[in-house]
């Protein structure tokens with residue numbers, strides 16, 4: 001479980017997050033939705049310490065992230081898996097080397113142990129016989145799977161995904177969403193997914209927070225979202241559906 005209390009983030013005099021208080025639940029896919037520029041990425045990066053918050057507190061299962069020293073933060077990083085925009089794989093490394101990277105960096109395991117773990121993770125995302133390929137030699141959907149395998153290599157308790165479906169066709173998007181949802185339950189992780197895709201919301205939105213211009217406007221479940229009355233959220237849902245229609249028609 002990750003809790004934020006009145007998180008404010010500004011860059012110079014530009015206020016981006018205007019006091020976000022919420023709880024991201026353990027063992028669930030927690031979605032952050034909102035239009036482009038609403039502050040989703042800034043929030044995710046603030047949670048993992050890639051941005052320093054201006055004020056407010058973040059708790060990882062009760063542990064104050066703000067109050068942690070460098071050593072504790074480094075230890076916490078090992079409990080975090082990240083899947084950031086794009087797949088962010090290393091182009092010159094093979095699939096296997098990409099997945100092994102966090103193990104090389106953060107563990108003292110032998111090559112044998114690491115290879116066994118890499119293969120477990122690649123199996124989990126249903127990627128077989130791809131170990132020796134380069135990212136450029138596999139499809140976009142497969143690259144995402146490699147990135148997921150890498151994100152779970154260290155058995156994280158927390159998984160952060162920023163727009164995991166960007167650049168994927170609708171069918172592959174569903175497969176990736178389902179995979180994220182399954183591993184969240186299987187490993188009882190606290191998973192946070194940024195998205196502006198209503199298909200993802202209705203597919204895996206166990207807990208949803210809608211942010212608008214850096215403020216939390218609504219939170220609830222996918223069953224509740226269909227009944228909600230909030231002008232900005234309704235606009236967001238409408239725009240998303242419209243976008244999907246345009247995308248479907250253009251195929």
Ligand SMILES: Nc1ncnc2c1ncn2[C@@H]1O[C@H](COP(=O)(O)OP(=O)(O)O)[C@@H](O)[C@H]1O
Pocket residue numbers: 011014016034035036037038039040041042043
């Ligand atoms: N490093 C930065 N410096 C200044 N402004 C930033 C920085 N990163 C993001 N922003 C601004 O913060 C706002 C929210 O951005 P972002 O979190 O990327 O939105 P989203 O992910 O919801 O599309 C945008 O107006 C963006 O320009």
Ligand SMILES: [Mg+2]
Pocket residue numbers: 040041042162163194
């Ligand atoms: Mg973003």
